[in-house]
Amino acid sequence: MKRIFKGRSRTTHQTQTIQEQTTRKARVRNKLAPYLIAVICLTSFYSFEFLPNFSDRYNSALTEYNLAEKKNKAALKIVKDNAKGTVAGDAYAATYAVALEKWNTFKMAKKDERVFAFKSLQLFLGEFGPMFCFFVYAMFMLVRSFKFDKENIALKILHGLIISGTIFYFLWMFEMSDFPRIIYYLMTLISATIVVWMVWLVKRFTESKVSKLEQQRKEIAKFVYLHTKPEAREKMLDLLEKNLK
Structure with a gap:
């Protein structure tokens, strides 16, 4: 019996060890996943800036066409x-x-x-709509992370980067194209930092107000309990516990 008990104990210990290792690996994956997604998002948002607008073949063909067009005119x-x-x-x-005359009318x-x-408005909304959706989603998840994943x-960081990317596109959409590229990046990163900071401040202020209200409720409950007749305190305690949940 002792051997059987020892064997079962060893098996249970091994099972617990495997479960702990699996849990530890899952925690590491959960911590690293947002960083990996953040790198992917950052790359997808800004990678195009490091590529030329057109290929050398395209630019060469366009130059030759412009020369031919000039001679033709x-x-x-x-x-x-x-x-x-x-x-x-x-x-x-x-x-x-x-x-x-028709050309001038068309230009107007x-x-x-x-x-x-x-x-056109349709093309503008086609670009603005998805970016605004990403912005709202990132803001929602950012606020949620401050509440449930403090x-x-x-x-x-992940949702801050998504917000910075959407702000970058908003700047481009609203014709802010006369700034150097570095100004674009600084404006988007600073804007995203300010947004994250403001969300944190609002969340902190809200939690502070809720904490104060909760403390006031407890003080009122304490005052009511102490000033309740001894024979009615048990019922009052049950009532206060229900209201304070």
Whole structure:
């Protein structure tokens, strides 16, 4: 029997050890996961800034086209000058005048259609909507982390980075394109830091107010209990316990 008991005890101890190791590994994964996701988010938000707008092949082809177009306009000017006073030249001038008038009308309509840096409201909302959704989600999760995961700094860094990325895109959407790239980064990081700090202050102020109210409730309950008749104190204690839960 002693051998059986020892064997069972050893098996139980091994099982507990395995469970503790599994729990420890899970905790490490849970702590590292937000940092990994933060790196992925940061890379996806800003990686495009380190790439050229177009490839060398594209730029070379565009340069050659511009040269060819310049030569074509010079040749066309000669043709127009030679055609002045002719039937074909007069017909072209009349057609060009109508086309120019329509082009100016179109440019006015195009200008009126623009919303910030976008050609239309639909295109603006197509970019703004998803970014605003990410911003609201990150703000919600940031506030939630201060309430339910106070010690988890990684979650606060992750959601702060998401907020900084959305702010970066907001700045771009609202035509703030005349600043150097480093100013963009500083503005987004500073804005995200301020947002996180403000959320922390609001949460701290709220907890302080709740704590004071809770303390006042306890003081009132204590006062009521002490001034209750001895024969009714047991019932009053039950009532106070229910209300203080």
